[in-house]
């Protein structure tokens with residue numbers, strides 16, 4: 001090959017490497033995934049599970065998009081996936097409404113959609129083929145039952161709400177309130193969104209602790225561990241003992257929260273499993289093979305605390321809390 005041709009070939013190869021637009025391999029299943037963001041340890045574990053599982057599977061070609069907790073970025077990413085002609089679209093919707101139009105566009109393009117982690121409210125059937133994720137209402141119920149059994153039937157509760165309009169925030173609140181509705185002595189006296197982040201959770205807890213109701217707060221119910229971790233800092237800086245002066249219960253089950261409970265700074269975390277990447281790509285492969293898939297694939301989760309042996313499920317379906325030990329902390333995968 002003459003020198004000129006060699007130079008052109010090298011330049012072309014370099015362009016492909018730099019732009020990353022290597023020709024996609026038609027033998028692979030092209031999956032477009034739009035992630036909420038990187039707002040919490042739970043979310044980072046979720047992303048690692050998705051990317052790690054895609055890496056392991058020769059059958060999958062993943063295009064991953066981080067929406068930075070903005071719905072408009074998710075809608076844009078989904079439209080890009082449609083125009084790219086991916087085989088399957090999956091996403092964790094940052095909020096539960098406002099996706100109907102773009103899901104109809106995916107349906108018109110005959111691209112199946114799998115909801116991951118969070119569900120959406122849509123009025124039309126057939127806009128997604130399956131929803132893989134946790135039962136957030138039951139997570140809220142488990143937190144409510146734990147408060148009744150471990151704090152009692154009289155408690156003033158401060159609530160750190162997740163991202164406004166998101167399925168986990170709506171449903172965890174719903175489940176918690178469903179349980180405490182049976183106990184008029186348990187009252188939510190402060191409630192505000194901390195947007196699932198540690199920084200905002202700390203900021204809102206600081207405002208709670210400066211409010212007239214500050215000294216009445218006996219329990220903190222946080223919709224995720226990251227907001228609870230921020231609140232622990234705020235409680236300590238206010239000169240109070242987290243886990244003792246204010247009992248703390250949250251949801252996710254991230255390792256850092258396990259460490260705080262073991263250290264006596266918090267009391268209970270309701271597990272919400274982010275490690276569902278394998279379930280996602282199992283469904284993707286089944287869809288691609290033309291097989292039917294369940295419309296709902298629930299995650300399997302437990303509840304961990306500093307007590308142990310507390311049934312936070314029902315008599316018919318008990319869910320018994322596991323007391324956190326160093327061994328359990330060391331075994332956590334996220």
Ligand code: GZL
Pocket residue numbers: 039040041042043117118133134168196223224225226251252272
């Ligand atoms: C729950 C997930 C929530 C986590 C938060 O499945 O959607 O989003 O509880 C995360 O930590 O921000």
